[in-house]
Amino acid sequence: MNATCDLLVLGGSVLTPEVLDGEAASAGFVAISGGVIVGVGPASDSDRWDAARVVDLGDATISSGFIDAHIHPIMGLQMTRGVDLSGLVEWEQVRAALAAHISARDDPWIFGWGLDPNAFGSGEASFSLFDGIDGGRPVYVTLFDGHSAVASREALRVAGITGRETFADASSVVVDSLGAPTGLLLELSAQALVWPHLPEQTFADRVDALEALFRGMAESGLVAGQMLDLSAPDSFELLEAVEARAELGIRLRISPFVMPGFTDADLDQVVALQGTGGRRWHVKGVKLMIDGTIDNGTAWLFEPDARGESTDSLWLDEEEYRRAVAFLHDRGIPTTTHAIGDKGIAFVAETLAALGSNGTQHRIEHIETLPDDVLDTIARAGIAASMQPTHCTHYSRADHTDNWSTRLGDERADRAWRIGDLRRRGVIVTLGSDWPIAPYDPRASLGSAVLRRPTGRLEVEPVQPQQAISAAAAVEGYTSQYWRSVGEDGGRLEVGQRADITVFADNPLTTHPDAFAESPVLLTVVDGAIVVDRVPAR
DSSP states (O other): OOOOEEEEEEEEEEOOOOTTTTOOOOOOEEEEETTTTEEEEEEGGGEEEEEEEEEETTTOOEEEEEEEEEHHHHHHHHHOOOOEOOTOHHHHHHHHHHHHHHOOOOOOOOEEEEOOOOGGGSSOOOGGGGGTTSTTTOEEETTTSSSSSEEEEHHHHTTTOOOOOOOOOOOOEEOTTTTTTEEEEHHHHHHTTTGGSSSSHHHHHHHHHHHHHHHHHHHEEEEEEEEEEOTTTTHHHHHHHHHHHHSSEEEEEEBBBBBBOOOOOHHHHHHHHHTTTOEEEEEEEEEEESSSOOOOOOOOSOOOTTTSBBBBBBBSSSHHHHHHHHHHHTTTTOOEEEESHHHHHHEEEEEEEEHSSSSOEEEEEEEOOOOOHHHHHHHHOEEEEEEEEEEEEHOOTTSSHHHHHHOOOOHHHTTBTTTTHHHHOOOOOEEEEOTTSSSSHHHHHHHHHHSSOOEEEEEEOSSSSSGGOOHHHHHTTTTTTHHHHTOOOOOSSTSSSBBBBBEEEEEETTSSHHHTTTTOOOEEEEEEEEEOOOOOOO
């Protein structure tokens, strides 16, 4: 008598754990019932199943569902307003794009995003970028890393920014030698001075945009993502509004911020939020930030960068960070901490290593320049790493002529995004994009992890190619390694696992990464329900 299932998916290759470990892939099936995988096997055994629906994908490759470990979908709706300046690295290119955008619009405010600091050469971002093209209107442009923005003279005036502002963290309004603001706002607290004065996006428009964003993520092959913030006060209402229309395109795990200057009430609140959720979203874990970014001079380094910057933590009282992490650890709440500079990474690693073992898995985000002894601490303590391969390949260069590398100097720039070394030491390494900081498409990110250059850019020299990882390790970074990084079991095509799958037209293990970046996504399944169905007629 045949077994029964809700859905039977057949393909030319099935990426089981054995295949990812080196066994040859072969045609097979995945059987799903009640949101759980109930069968995995060779194609010859598929006729032993009676399925309510059969999806035959021919030569396509079935994988466990891809998950982006680091996204900001709701915050990103505000960050990506206006003209997209991503990929423009020349001053005149940026000015031309802004001028064209400004001249084509009569909006009271002008927005831009994705601004690369390399466009300013050896200088610093300032409102001089807008001189002669802003038409007297307020302009607000977010830099690519999301940790800074440039505001025009009129925007500063409207917001009442004087340059004398102080903050509960190391955020700052940059001033010139006379103490006057230059337009550069470093870190979120400084940027937040402008936010109340920006024209509001309507709730309905934001719901539309969020629904479309999740759909786009699903169509790129993602089945889930971890949202590392809860900055918009109406985040839950937005998600509920999307779910009132239909299911979210992906599952969403939300880890709220705990920021410098927190109170005991703030900690109690994030504890109380744990478990809050809807059908495809829930709150679990907490996000912290120990520093800013190297490109802005707000990272935390052992030695100053080439401009004498990046010398301090984002936390004015670093012991507050230790107290917050200990509080959360004692309650079994997993944390993940943004740490980019070598001293920041070391501080976080030492803090986490000193915690008593209670089964709670903690993680560090970004880890951009990593000394050997700090890598040792991470490996010994069992701390997970969350890495974004495209940050390396999109925003740094092998010859060290980019802003990130020149600030650090050769020795520290040679420690760039050591994904390969982390994996070789047995560290859990999950992958993601930090959208909107970089594109969310996991196919291109997988290629960057393997090639150490942008996919489709054969002319670009790889950045620290010895830190490349195999395609199998990259697939694991988007599947099983993600679940391990949050202390849970999942991400494998095995009986009993959650029925999340992604089906690609091509096999990422055998297809060149440049070609795989363009491989069609034929099917995504979340909790056993088909979300994306692009199966060709047979």
